Amino acid sequence: MIDKELEKLKDYKYGFTTEIENIKAPKGLNKEVIKFISNIKKEPEWMLQWRLKAFERLKHLKEPDWQKPKFSKINYQDIYYYSAPKSASEKLKSLDELDPKLLETYNKLGIPLQEQKRLNGIAVDAIFDSVSVATTFKDKLTEKGVIFCSMSEAIKKHPELVKKYLGSVIPVNDHYFATLNSAVFTDGSFVYIPENIRCPMELSTYFRINASETGQFERTLIIADKGSYVSYLEGCTAPMRDENQLHAANVELIALDNAEIKYSTVQNWYPGDKNGKGGIYNFVTKRGLCKGKNSKISWTQVETGSAITWKYPSCILQGDNSIGEFYSIAITNNYQKADTGTKMIHIGKNTKSKIISKGISAGYADNTYRGLVNIFPKAKNARNFTQCDSLLIGNKCGAHTVPYIKNRNSESKIEHEATTSKINEDQLYYCQQRGLNTEDAISLIVNGFCKEVLQQLPMEFAVEAQKLVGISLEGSVG
Amino acid sequence: MTLELKNNIEKMFKEKKLPSENIEFRKKQIDIFLTKGFPNKKIEEWKYSDLDHIIKQNISNLNFELKLTGDFNYNNSEILNDFEHNKIIYVNGKIKNFDFPFEERENIEINYNQDFKTSKNSINSLINLNNALTFNYSKIRILKNYNFKKPLVIYHFGTKDINSSVINFRSDFVLEENSSLCVINIFKNHSKNNFININQQYKISKNANLKNYRIDSELNSGINYFFTNIDLENNSNSETFIYSAGSKFFRNEINCNLNDKYSSAFISGIINLNESQHHEIKTNINHLSENTKSYQLIKSVLNDSSKGVFQGKIFVDHKAQKTDGYQLSKSLLLDKDAEFDAKPELEIYADDVKCSHGSTSGNLDENxxxxxxxxxxxxxxxxxxxxxxxxxxxxxxxxxxxxxxxxxxxxxx
Structure with a gap:
């Protein structure tokens, strides 16, 4: 029995489940459930109204269907929209009061909350199923005036900030999944960096879907006030289940004058088994607004998990001289499907954007880059550079590039290039000749292919991501 | 577009004394068109060119039942004298003249039978419209081992006599083994506000060679859709050049199917616009067999408030190993209201391929x-x-x- 379990976990080491008592909202999507969520989180009335507005809007919306990976119909009435570990319902004073089983889970995931405190000075906000269970390093951050807490806490403690910025980048009446999130979001992280503060450490969130038949709908809001800087990292895992689970998060970033936000994602949700059964539907809306002058938002993502990844972290370059960057690695193996890319919307003068996307496709997978570069008539001297490279391993997979380029300003300059190729036989031969086996050789070559993006990740995670690249491609040759 | 229109069109079919089977086919086609209407921007492929909107803005009271009475004449001075050539002359969408003085007629078969078979590419409602309302159809077959000695120029004249009408025509070409042909489509449109819908089909057999040029150079108020389908067999080759500058709106859509080994397709084009012109080139290159090659180069220069669009797609089937596909689109925006939109697309299912595309847009280099x-x-x-x-x-x-x-x-x- 145990052997069998271990055998199963070989492919996806985060595939375990933790048996923790959960509080769940009744199944289904209706007004009562939204009220239940709002009630259990002791939210103020305006928040509930905001959710209900989104829900009203949702009734008139349809799921978008232009994407490449098609998925079977989601029954939105068959999902638990709220699930929380029982022990989290009472407010904890310190980490020591945390359910030991939860702590154990996080240790297995490689984020020992206790040790992390001492070791590498990264503040972590961990989100289990739907609620945020622990935030470390609070004191040190408070000293600097940085607010890093769960979304529900922010709604209570900093309503003026939340009211001002929530929905200012992803409005209530956006597309289907974003609006669904606005109606039922359960928790998430909230970050506020005050003026002229350089956040002293990397902030990090860890997401985990544990309970079955639940969807995860977290909402993250990061505000970098004038002249501030923050680097933020999120990671995600989920247990192995045969059914498909939905993850529809919203992430909003706002950078004011001279501020910079760096947002990195290592996404490793359960990708489904070798035959494409199960796995997470990762339908996430991420959008950053460079509101102020000289602001900068940079997205880095390493997408290795999920049955279907469907997301486009975007930058709205509104402030003059603002900069948007997007670095992405998307790896799909077996029956995974990814449709990802970015949108760079140039509104302000002298805005710059850079897109580097690396797609790797193996097995029966499909990998699509889809991106938009849109230069508005007033965006004088706008500049964009896009490079999309795809690598195919095997002849059952697909790699696609669908860029949309719209230029309405004659003083701007856009460059786009894309290539598709397979791993060069000569390179492979060279590595093997020097004693590497085929898998190690491929891992080495792929890592070289991705290097430009991996370099953008914070040190600690670059190492992890590099390993992940190798693991994700295991069994893809032969 | 109402029931009345539908009845009128059906009456027209009867008057033309077509075989009943053909009437049935046309009726079905017009039904599809009437339900779908003209393509609009909600359709992904027409995202940048909302034809429905363009037609509504430029043509009021569009006339579908063009009755060509009388004999329209073209101006003889507009016939090219730069080089010797064979001619097909269309005036207002009606075939006026076939003239092949330089060729051996026994090697060319021309067929005017209006009872053509359905075209398999019903990719949009305009093809349905064309199927339903084309009464000017010709099929030219070039027999085995025959090479055209001089180019064939197809003149598309429009005279001042017609306006606000829909003009449909279609021509098919079959190139048998080892044959070759050079076709030049030239547009000389003096009519006002017409929607011209052309469908050309080419079938290129083994070792055959097609050169296909189209020139729209003189300013006119026409709204044009020109669909071309090219099927290529073993070791055949097609070359297409588009000069797109004259009409108010022009969409050139080219579909190349590389069906067999060693076939190749080359497309190059120029979009050169002024004022509020709006032109689009849309290409679909389907690599369906191994060792096939394609090359595309599109250059656009946009003045005033004109708009240029390039949508190009390279599709590589999982069978099509050793594909070589290349696509490059460059544009110059010379005035502040000019706009250029591009969607260069790659869809690849085979691993041993060499595919790349590039796209740039900007102003002239000050240095x-x-x-x-x-x-x-x-x-x-x-x-x-x-x-x-x-x-x-x-x-x-x-x-x-x-x-x-x-x-x-x-x-x-």
Whole structure:
């Protein structure tokens, strides 16, 4: 029995489940459930109204269907929209009061909350199923005036900030999944960096879907006030289940004058088994607004998990001289499907954007880059550079590039290039000749292919991501 | 588009005394068109060119039942005298003249039977419209081992006599083994506000060779849709050049199916616009077999408030190993209201391929202008020199010397 379990976990080491008592909202999507969520989180009335507005809007919306990976119909009435570990319902004073089983889970995931405190000075906000269970390093951050807490806490403690910025980048009446999130979001992280503060450490969130038949709908809001800087990292895992689970998060970033936000994602949700059964539907809306002058938002993502990844972290370059960057690695193996890319919307003068996307496709997978570069008539001297490279391993997979380029300003300059190729036989031969086996050789070559993006990740995670690249491609040759 | 229109069209079918089977086919096609209407921007492929909107803005009271009475004449001085050629002349969408003085007629079969088979590419409602309302159909077959001695020029004349009408026509070409043909479509439109819907189908057999050029150079108020489908067999080759500059709206759509080994397709084009013109080139290259090759080069120059669009797609089937596909689109925006939109797309299912695309858009390089002006050229001269050089890249791809010369003359290069 145990052997069998271990055998199963070989492919996806985060595939375990933790048996923790959960509080769940009744199944289904209706007004009562939204009220239940709002009630259990002791939210103020305006928040509930905001959710209900989104829900009203949702009734008139349809799921978008232009994407490449098609998925079977989601029954939105068959999902638990709220699930929380029982022990989290009472407010904890310190980490020591945390359910030991939860702590154990996080240790297995490689984020020992206790040790992390001492070791590498990264503040972590961990989100289990739907609620945020622990935030470390609070004191040190408070000293600097940085607010890093769960979304529900922010709604209570900093309503003026939340009211001002929530929905200012992803409005209530956006597309289907974003609006669904606005109606039922359960928790998430909230970050506020005050003026002229350089956040002293990397902030990090860890997401985990544990309970079955639940969807995860977290909402993250990061505000970098004038002249501030923050680097933020999120990671995600989920247990192995045969059914498909939905993850529809919203992430909003706002950078004011001279501020910079760096947002990195290592996404490793359960990708489904070798035959494409199960796995997470990762339908996430991420959008950053460079509101102020000289602001900068940079997205880095390493997408290795999920049955279907469907997301486009975007930058709205509104402030003059603002900069948007997007670095992405998307790896799909077996029956995974990814449709990802970015949108760079140039509104302000002298805005710059850079897109580097690396797609790797193996097995029966499909990998699509889809991106938009849109230069508005007033965006004088706008500049964009896009490079999309795809690598195919095997002849059952697909790699696609669908860029949309719209230029309405004659003083701007856009460059786009894309290539598709397979791993060069000569390179492979060279590595093997020097004693590497085929898998190690491929891992080495792929890592070289991705290097430009991996370099953008914070040190600690670059190492992890590099390993992940190798693991994700295991069994893809032969 | 109402029931009345539908009845009128059905009456027209009866008057034409077509076989009943053919009437049934046309009825079905017009039904599909009437339900779908003209393509609008909600359809992904028409995202950048909302034809429904363009037609509504430019043509009020569009007339579908064009009754051609009387004999329209074209101006003889508009026939090219730059090089010797064979002619097909359409006036207002009606075939006026077939003239093949340089060819051996026993090697060419021409068929006017209106009872054509359905075209398999019903990719949009305009094809349905064309299927339903084309009464000017010709099929030209070039027999085995015959090479056309001189190019074939197809003139599309529009006279002042018609306006606000829909004109449909279709021509099919079959190139049998080892044959070759050079076709030049030339547009001379003096009519006002017509929607011209052309469908051309080419079937290129083993070792055959097609050169296909189209020239729309004179300013006119026409709204055009020109669909071309090219099927290529073993070791066959097609070359297409598009000069897109004259009409108010022009969408050239080219579908190339590389069905068998060693076939290749080359497309190059120029979009050169002024005022509020809006032109689009849309290509679909389908690599369906191994060892096939495609190459695309599109250069656009946009003045005033004109809009240029390039949508190109390279599709590689999982069987099509060793594909070589390349696509490049470059554009110059010379005025502040000009707009260029591009969607260069790759869809690849085979791993041993070499596919790439590039797209750039921007203004002229100030340093180059400075360089030329410092050597005594005026600003205008330097600009023209740079723009001409920019467009010349695409013109140099033309392999027929007569056509190349003619286009250079048109552009005063």
């Amino acid at each position: 180059s202008i400075f360089y030329l002006m410092s050597r005594g050229l005026s600003y205008k001269q330097s600009k023209k020199l740079l723009v001409d050089g920019f467009l010349n890249d695409a013109i140099e791809k033309i392999t027929n010397q007569d056509v190349k010369k003619y286009i250079k003359k048109l552009m005063k290069i």
